[in-house]
Amino acid sequence: MKLRENDHIVGYVFxxxxxxGFLIFxxxxxxxxxxxxxxxxxxxxxxxxxxxxxxxxMFTDDDKIWDSIRVTxxxxxxxxxxxxxxxxxxAMLLNRAVRGIGLYRxxxxxxxxxxxxxxxxxxxxxxxxxxxxxxxxxDNIGIHTTISWIGYPATALGTLVLLSVWQFGSSMLIFxxxxxxxxxxxxxxxxxDGAGPIRKFFHITLPLLSPIILFNLILQTISGFLTFTPxxxxxxxxxxxxxxxxxxxxxxFHRAFVxxxxxxxxxxxxxxxxxxxxxxxxxxxxxxxxxxYES
Amino acid sequence: MKRIMISIxxxxxxxxTVIGCSSNGQSANGGTGxxxxxxxGKSGSKQEVKLRIAWWGGQARHxxxxxxxxxxxxxxxxxxxxxxYAGFDDYWKRLAPQAAANQLPDLIQMDISYLTxxxxxxxxxxxxxxxxxxxxxxxxxxxxxxxxxxxxGKLYGIPLGMNAMGxxxxxxMLEKAGISSIRPNWTWSDLEQIAKRMKSQxxxxxxxxxxxxxxxxxxxxxxxxxxSDGTSLGYSDPRYFIDYFKMYLRWYExxxxxxxxxxxxxxxxxxxxxxxxxxxFMTMAWSNQFASLQEAAKKPLTLxxxxxxxxxxxxxxxxxxxxxIAKSSKQKAEAAKFISWFLNDVEANKLIKGDRGIPISxxxxxxxxxxxxxGDQKIYDYMAWAEQNSSSxxxxxxxxxxxxxxxxxxxxxxxxxxxxxxxxxxxxxxxEASAILVRNKK
Numbered sequence: 001m002k003l004r005e006n007d008h009i010v011g012y013v014f015x016x017x018x019x020x021g022f023l024i025f026x027x028x029x030x031x032x033x034x035x036x037x038x039x040x041x042x043x044x045x046x047x048x049x050x051x052x053x054x055x056x057x058m059f060t061d062d063d064k065i066w067d068s069i070r071v072t073x074x075x076x077x078x079x080x081x082x083x084x085x086x087x088x089x090x091a092m093l094l095n096r097a098v099r100g101i102g103l104y105r106x107x108x109x110x111x112x113x114x115x116x117x118x119x120x121x122x123x124x125x126x127x128x129x130x131x132x133x134x135x136x137x138x139d140n141i142g143i144h145t146t147i148s149w150i151g152y153p154a155t156a157l158g159t160l161v162l163l164s165v166w167q168f169g170s171s172m173l174i175f176x177x178x179x180x181x182x183x184x185x186x187x188x189x190x191x192x193d194g195a196g197p198i199r200k201f202f203h204i205t206l207p208l209l210s211p212i213i214l215f216n217l218i219l220q221t222i223s224g225f226l227t228f229t230p231x232x233x234x235x236x237x238x239x240x241x242x243x244x245x246x247x248x249x250x251x252x253f254h255r256a257f258v259x260x261x262x263x264x265x266x267x268x269x270x271x272x273x274x275x276x277x278x279x280x281x282x283x284x285x286x287x288x289x290x291x292x293y294e295s
Numbered sequence: 296m297k298r299i300m301i302s303i304x305x306x307x308x309x310x311x312t313v314i315g316c317s318s319n320g321q322s323a324n325g326g327t328g329x330x331x332x333x334x335x336g337k338s339g340s341k342q343e344v345k346l347r348i349a350w351w352g353g354q355a356r357h358x359x360x361x362x363x364x365x366x367x368x369x370x371x372x373x374x375x376x377x378x379x380y381a382g383f384d385d386y387w388k389r390l391a392p393q394a395a396a397n398q399l400p401d402l403i404q405m406d407i408s409y410l411t412x413x414x415x416x417x418x419x420x421x422x423x424x425x426x427x428x429x430x431x432x433x434x435x436x437x438x439x440x441x442x443x444x445x446x447x448g449k450l451y452g453i454p455l456g457m458n459a460m461g462x463x464x465x466x467x468m469l470e471k472a473g474i475s476s477i478r479p480n481w482t483w484s485d486l487e488q489i490a491k492r493m494k495s496q497x498x499x500x501x502x503x504x505x506x507x508x509x510x511x512x513x514x515x516x517x518x519x520x521x522x523s524d525g526t527s528l529g530y531s532d533p534r535y536f537i538d539y540f541k542m543y544l545r546w547y548e549x550x551x552x553x554x555x556x557x558x559x560x561x562x563x564x565x566x567x568x569x570x571x572x573x574x575x576f577m578t579m580a581w582s583n584q585f586a587s588l589q590e591a592a593k594k595p596l597t598l599x600x601x602x603x604x605x606x607x608x609x610x611x612x613x614x615x616x617x618x619x620i621a622k623s624s625k626q627k628a629e630a631a632k633f634i635s636w637f638l639n640d641v642e643a644n645k646l647i648k649g650d651r652g653i654p655i656s657x658x659x660x661x662x663x664x665x666x667x668x669x670g671d672q673k674i675y676d677y678m679a680w681a682e683q684n685s686s687s688x689x690x691x692x693x694x695x696x697x698x699x700x701x702x703x704x705x706x707x708x709x710x711x712x713x714x715x716x717x718x719x720x721x722x723x724x725x726x727e728a729s730a731i732l733v734r735n736k737k
Contacts, residue, residue, distance in 0.1 A: 042412075042416065043391045043395040044391070044412065044416035125560065129560060146554075147556055148554075148557050148559075148560055150556075150560055151554075151555070151556030151559040151560045152556040153556075153712060236559070236560070236562065238559070238704070240559050242708055242709065242712055243705065254701070257387075257388045258697055258698075258701070259697055259698045259701075260391060
């Protein structure tokens with residue numbers, strides 16, 4: 001008995017950095033943000049309790065928040081499927097026994113490794129700017145244009161989607177692991193039965209991979225909603241042009257740190273949490289129709 | 296049992312070191328801790344005063360400010376100064392949380408647009424008693440200049456230098472196009488004619504910042520951007536908005552300015568300025584930016600007043616930036632001494648040159664004049680002219696001004712992209728801006 005108690009304490013000591021970190025950096029900020037969401041708080045003077053006023057204003061008196069939700073949904077609905085499709089295609093390519101495959105895998109994973117960093121976003125600005133790589137390339141093939149893809153309302157969000165798709169590496173890696181788990185005997189059996197590659201893909205690969213797809217879908221959807229850095233850097237922090245890159249997180253940031261409305265921003269954060277929760281739940285509920293678990 | 300005791304002991308030790316560190320950190324930051332007389336007692340008079348100072352700027356400003364601080368510490372070995380600096384945007388994003396944590400630096404470089412916010416929210420010290428006692432020596436400064444740092448009768452900041460808007464242009468480029476000079480008391484329609492001529496040469500007029508030139512235009516019409524109490528817009532007739540932005544749109548559509556998709560991307564640094572790049576013939580900027588524009592352009596530029604009519608009403612002298620002292624500071628008198636030195640020491644101002652505007656002290660201005668470079672001399676001459684040809688500054692921006700200006704930017708963007716007519720934008724701006732200002736006036 002004594003020995004056991006001792007084990008517990010050592011365990012707690014070892015786990016304490018995580019528990020402390022969780023309490024200080026996650027739980028406490030969450031609780032205080034919930035509290036602030038019911039107050040008017042400009043950081044400079046003490047918060048003032050206003051009840052549900054922030055939430056009320058969000059739904060009745062702020063057009064921009066709906067703009068930003070529209071932009072965010074467009075962003076997530078285009079970038080996540082594209083990213084997953086490309087990740088899966090590349091994973092299948094990399095799932096072959098080719099000489100130097102490790103090098104290919106590393107190369108494709110690289111963009112994901114440097115992630116949503118500031119440096120990548122700055123590079124993106126250069127590539128899609130009016131004197132950037134894309135226009136130089138178009139010029140070479142005889143299409144002369146001087147528009148700045150990042151500053152032009154119709155294409156601005158598209159460049160952000162492309163940036164996100166380009167960073168397909170981490171989903172690809174997970175897909176790759178999933179593909180490796182599918183027994184080769186299934187494919188051999190299918191070949192014997194005369195199935196072509198397309199049939200094999202739809203009848204073996206996709207169903208067996210569907211739990212992995214679900215996992216990736218949820219992961220990418222959540223991170224899509226939280227995207228901030230590229231929009232902030234690429235649009236100079238403005239969310240322009242015409243608020244077309246004003247992602248929800250960027251607008252929240254404006255409210256908090258440009259307009260000093262920390263209470264309102266906290267309310268926005270909680271609304272985002274609920275929104276993500278609902279969407280994740282919907283994905284889970286639909287999963288029983290398309291996710292296939294081997295039993 | 297023994298082992299348990301040892302584990303608990305370890306745990307306790309771990310906690311105390313963590314807590315110990317954090318409380319130490321606090322007092323070193325000059326925040327909420329008690330005065331450090333007990334701890335530093337044995338080191339005598341050396342480095343008993345710790346000051347934190349924060350400013351924003353570019354690399355050049357960081358470099359010479361660090362030199363300045365080293366210079367001050369040499370003069371006052373008992374003072375140790377910790378520095379915090381960043382670019383303009385990041386600076387404000389860091390300062391606000393510091394204020395929330397009651398951890399503001401003792402000395403804060405303040406912008407006139409944030410002065411009301413920080414001042415009226417009880418974050419800044421009223422410096423009136425420090426100037427009247429002479430701790431901050433302002434004997435050779437005009438009282439009108441000092442008063443630009445006042446909000447509601449309280450002196451929340453001491454201006455570090457003065458500034459005026461002006462038109463910076465490439466005279467050689469104009470001459471090549473057959474425009475030998477711009478007449479004094481020139482007007483918006485003169486500018487339109489020049490822009491037309493220059494367009495045929497493939498040169499553009501730089502965009503004018505919405506939140507600076509629309510207010511300027513209003514002033515020339517005897518109107519204001521904000522009402523004097525800051526609770527509403529300073530104009531009620533929408534025709535001012537309509538006239539200004541109709542003119543702007545006309546110029547934009549005629550191709551006198553570069554496309555907005557390129558403009559929206561610009562970081563507004565001197566290196567990206569069209570005049571510097573050679574694509575543009577004129578840019579409207581603050582006088583203290585003239586030196587860096589000219590330096591980046593590597594060609595002589597000219598600085599003149601802004602287009603009229605009534606340019607004298609529109610033009611005003613504005614503090615480039617101010618020094619404020621945090622209300623939470625434990626070292627207010629020491630911080631005040633630093634400000635005083637900064638304002639009045641000639642050697643210090645030789646390092647600053649014109650970067651923080653024209654020095655506010657007449658004595659310093661006089662003694663610096665002979666040491667100036669040609670470019671700095673142009674700024675001095677322009678400011679001397681502007682002093683005679685301007686009217687007094689509007690009160691510092693009210694709370695909510697940042698959101699109003701963001702709205703104005705949106706309006707300009709939607710006008711240029713034809714999402715809104717100028718008339719619609721005028722109406723929308725006035726209702727939404729009023730709502731923002733009323734909401735912030737509690």
